[in-house]
Amino acid sequence: MGETHDTWSVDLPGFGRSGTPAPPLTLPALADVVAGWLAVAGLEWACLLGGSFGCQVAVDVAARHPGLTGALVLVGPTVDPRARFAPRLVGRWLRNAAGESPRMVPLNIADYRDAGLRRLLATFAAAARDRIEDRLPFVGVPALVVRGGRDHMVSQEWAEQVTRLLPGGRLVVMDGLAHMVPYLDPQGLSQIVAGFLKEAGNETGHETGREAGHEAR
Template sequence: MSRPDRFEIEAAGQLGHVFVSRGPAGPLPARPAVVLIHGIGVSHRYFRRLHGRLAETGDTYSIDLPGFGATPRPAHALSVADHATYILGALEQLGVLEFVLVGHSMGSQFAVEAALQQPDRVSQLVLMGPVVDSKRRSVLQQALALGRDSLFFESPSSNALVFTDYLRCGPSWYLKTLRVMMDYHTEERVASIAAPVLVLRGANDPVASADWCRRLAARAAQARLVEIQGTGHVLQHNRAAEVAEAILGFAGTHATAKETLRENPA
């Protein structure tokens, strides 16, 4: 895969980066664009393997949100809704009006909020390693789970990507964003999502536990839970092929169902 094109985009008064790969031209069946949203402290870099897999079959977008990666820090902490507004505005500027939205970790919160703000644009929603477990809503519990994940269930390369991005993010911005993450009740917001939802987790992930993901999926109107074996929280890097297959299978199933409904209205 060629290197994605990088676009610097200002939306909702904030500046971020969008990395774009156009899908191959030819006889392959069209699929909706897939948009990848990173979590707290990190950037598009830990999506590179997954981005490459997805770009083999269609348009793929990875976003560095304001304050993360190489983007400038906003003047104040942004709410989950602020990030969602940026995502929607940036994609609109690129002409991406309907898409499958994939959020990892805190990015799952941004994805949920974007789907609530403009539900007609999000055809399917993928919550990958979602946070924050409603039964473990303290910073200490989250930190212990993340530490356990990095020690026992991550590869050296996934740890290197995450920790170097944490250094770029810096402790001040990380802690400001952490407060926002901890105050957002994903399980309450997901209950109002109209789009089909895929909850996707690494089978060894101590951050997004099996119990939490089952409870979260149960709150959504239409949801499926899929576990990827042999990996932890950063499953999109360590098991990119399996994650891409799960996302595309989910998106393709629901896209087919949607087309059938359009052809055969009740």
């Protein structure tokens, strides 16, 4: 995306290279941080791209802070209402792990270590409790749902339900990929997002590109 759109990667508080607030922030608090960053950055027609739990944060931003985003991309949106029990969610995660790249293992271990067990468990619980389906109808911007065709965390049925609940939703399935689409096929995802942004920009009357639009993820 960097070749056609200005792109930022945002570390949520407590993850990546961000600070480590105590106690761990709730999902709405994380969304408020992202909304605050968007407001300060002053981006025009920003697109939020969220992956997995990041989709829940992105939807919360768009639903509770209208006007800050111009579009959403939800890659592998969690959590399916039928998987809101720890054993079932862990089971799906284990089945999905077989399809992920083994090169992700050291990256995941480093991320988990940096975040700490308390924050990981709190985030896991917040993701499982969150009823994302209740907020999807309040997303008033064009939204793209992306699912890996072999994603065992996000079923095709759930991806289709998420798309239907979004007033401006559309769905793309990337065949042969597991849950972590951005890592497994970043180039393919980039092309899909660029096409979506062009279509969404035409629909809303906004040009998209380095000079007129921005993507935040």
